[in-house]
Amino acid sequence: MLNVICGDSMIRIKGLKKDYGKVHALKGIDLTLKGRITAIIGRNGAGKTTLMRILSTQLMPTEGTAEIDGHDVIKDTGWLRKTIVSIPQEASPISVLTPYEQIKLYLIAKGMDARSASERTKRALKVMSMSDAANMPADELSGGMKRKVFVAMALAYNSAITFMDEPTTGLDPISRLEVWSAIKKLNGSVIITTHYMEEAQDLADDVVMVESGKVLEHGSVKDLLSKFNGKIRIESTSRRGAYNVGGLGISYVGVGKADAYLKKGYTARQITLEDLFIVNGVYLES
Amino acid sequence: MNPKFIAAMSWYYGFSTLKRSYSYVIVSLMMPLTILFIVYIISHGAIIEYAVLGGFIIMIASNSLSSAGDAAFMRLQLRIQDLFVDTSITPMDYMLALTISYAAFALPGLAIFAVMGIVLKMFTILNVLLLIAILIMLLVSSSAISFIISSRVKHVRNVWGISAIISTLLTMIPPTFYPYTYLPKIALYILALSPATPAAVLAQGYFGLAPKMLSMLGVLMAEVVIYMVIARYFVRWRES
Ligand SMILES: Nc1ncnc2c1ncn2[C@@H]1O[C@H](COP(=O)(O)OP(=O)(O)OP(=O)(O)O)[C@@H](O)[C@H]1O
Ligand SMILES: [Mg+2]
Numbered sequence: 001m002l003n004v005i006c007g008d009s010m011i012r013i014k015g016l017k018k019d020y021g022k023v024h025a026l027k028g029i030d031l032t033l034k035g036r037i038t039a040i041i042g043r044n045g046a047g048k049t050t051l052m053r054i055l056s057t058q059l060m061p062t063e064g065t066a067e068i069d070g071h072d073v074i075k076d077t078g079w080l081r082k083t084i085v086s087i088p089q090e091a092s093p094i095s096v097l098t099p100y101e102q103i104k105l106y107l108i109a110k111g112m113d114a115r116s117a118s119e120r121t122k123r124a125l126k127v128m129s130m131s132d133a134a135n136m137p138a139d140e141l142s143g144g145m146k147r148k149v150f151v152a153m154a155l156a157y158n159s160a161i162t163f164m165d166e167p168t169t170g171l172d173p174i175s176r177l178e179v180w181s182a183i184k185k186l187n188g189s190v191i192i193t194t195h196y197m198e199e200a201q202d203l204a205d206d207v208v209m210v211e212s213g214k215v216l217e218h219g220s221v222k223d224l225l226s227k228f229n230g231k232i233r234i235e236s237t238s239r240r241g242a243y244n245v246g247g248l249g250i251s252y253v254g255v256g257k258a259d260a261y262l263k264k265g266y267t268a269r270q271i272t273l274e275d276l277f278i279v280n281g282v283y284l285e286s
Numbered sequence: 287m288n289p290k291f292i293a294a295m296s297w298y299y300g301f302s303t304l305k306r307s308y309s310y311v312i313v314s315l316m317m318p319l320t321i322l323f324i325v326y327i328i329s330h331g332a333i334i335e336y337a338v339l340g341g342f343i344i345m346i347a348s349n350s351l352s353s354a355g356d357a358a359f360m361r362l363q364l365r366i367q368d369l370f371v372d373t374s375i376t377p378m379d380y381m382l383a384l385t386i387s388y389a390a391f392a393l394p395g396l397a398i399f400a401v402m403g404i405v406l407k408m409f410t411i412l413n414v415l416l417l418i419a420i421l422i423m424l425l426v427s428s429s430a431i432s433f434i435i436s437s438r439v440k441h442v443r444n445v446w447g448i449s450a451i452i453s454t455l456l457t458m459i460p461p462t463f464y465p466y467t468y469l470p471k472i473a474l475y476i477l478a479l480s481p482a483t484p485a486a487v488l489a490q491g492y493f494g495l496a497p498k499m500l501s502m503l504g505v506l507m508a509e510v511v512i513y514m515v516i517a518r519y520f521v522r523w524r525e526s
Pocket of ligand 2: 048049050089165
């Protein structure tokens with residue numbers, strides 16, 4: 001599925017703030033993104049969706065600016081809207097339309113002619129193993145299949161910049177792999193949000209961790225986890241650790257000391273992005 | 287302007303709904319047919335022609351107005367509007383596509399009233415053409431009102447209630463199924479805020495059921511323009 005521009009886009013965000021009435025959803029985000037696949041992680045309500053919607057010109061920020069490849073998301077929407085594909089977190093297909101119709105309609109809205117829209121739609125549905133469901137009204141699809149319709153949509157257009165807000169939430173393991181493979185097939189830059197750490201770790205070159213409307217960490221997975229180099233996570237439900245999360249005592253110790261802890265009944269775990277949340281105090285019990 | 291999108295959206299959304307969702311069609315037929323029945327019984331058939339003409343007007347106006355619920359639902363719940371913000375279509379394309387879709391929902395009802403009109407020998411070529419022109423203006427102006435309403439709705443939970451109230455107010459109280467001459471002048475002028483009123487007054491005049499009141503043509507045309515301008519201004523394309 002060849003298309004438009006190959007390569008990475010540059011997103012610059014400066015002092016971005018968003019208030020919903022009294023709720024400060026974003027409290028000043030400064031960020032430059034240039035990875036091919038960027039994953040935004042953060043707890044429920046951290047501000048991921050708000051950030052994604054501002055970047056894809058669906059929502060006005062309260063303060064600050066952002067530009068994508070030099071195009072201001074506030075003033076310069078023409079090029080952006082023609083170019084980017086942005087799949088909302090809660091997007092759900094119109095119930096009387098079939099996946100085929102839904103995707104084709106989107107491609108036509110993007111400016112394609114009906115014939116190539118139709119061909120691309122069929123191909124994308126096939127890649128997502130949805131050919132059988134292609135002509136079923138959407139209200140007969142399962143929840144996961146509805147999500148996949150929108151991934152197929154992104155794949156069918158194959159934009160230079162694709163935003164996907166939680167594309168794999170609620171998918172079975174095989175479907176999730178299909179979505180990963182679809183994301184890898186996209187030619188341009190992809191920004192996803194996710195609650196699955198292994199997804200961010202396996203898929204993304206660049207990870208942004210957001211908490212309470214601020215960026216806590218940003219970098220490649222390797223850089224972000226480098227502070228744990230030579231360490232291992234040990235945890236116990238019966239003992240308190242350096243960090244205590246949901247009844248679990250967690251500590252980070254040198255790999256050499258692991259055996260001693262295992263003998264004392266601790267469990268050892270590999271370091272993942274989740275540990276970043278823990279050491280940043282995001283999950284901590286007060 | 288993206289005519290291909292407008293055509294595709296109204297075909298898929300409007301006509302697919304007709305094809306795949308029968309109950310929707312039947313529900314939209316129930317109100318005008320019930321009124322027709324009651325008017326027939328109460329007036330012993332005397333003002334049946336008014337109710338047939340009114341049927342056309344109610345079908346178009348109530349379908350367009352209750353579509354406010356649909357449009358708000360697509361924006362707030364399905365997030366379909368967010369999806370379309372990032373395309374080359376304009377808010378106007380989107381509104382037009384939905385407007386034509388709602389006209390499609392009204393087609394079966396229009397067909398039934400057309401058959402009744404033929405049976406009652408109401409039609410001439412001229413008054414049919416005039417009726418079509420009136421119905422198109424009614425469609426555009428009442429769809430515009432429905433976009434104004436849908437853009438003001440903040441929560442999905444209020445969507446259906448509000449649009450049903452507005453639809454009833456703006457189609458049932460105007461002289462759609464009774465002679466407009468029954469109304470005191472002042473009431474007629476107030477009701478003229480709803481495009482169903484000038485549409486009904488004009489139709490009754492052209493069909494020889496009541497005296498012609500051509501000033502209502504100006505009112506209807508003005509409403510087409512004014513409600514469209516307001517709708518374009520209010521439609522929330524990018525959320526603020
Ligand atoms: N339309 C809205 N009106 C009021 N407050 C909102 C609105 N949308 C989001 N918020 C608030 O803004 C904050 C950030 O929400 P956002 O949806 O960006 O979080 P998120 O990181 O995407 O969360 P999740 O992982 O649950 O999707 C939350 O406190 C939320 O309650
Ligand atoms: Mg979210």
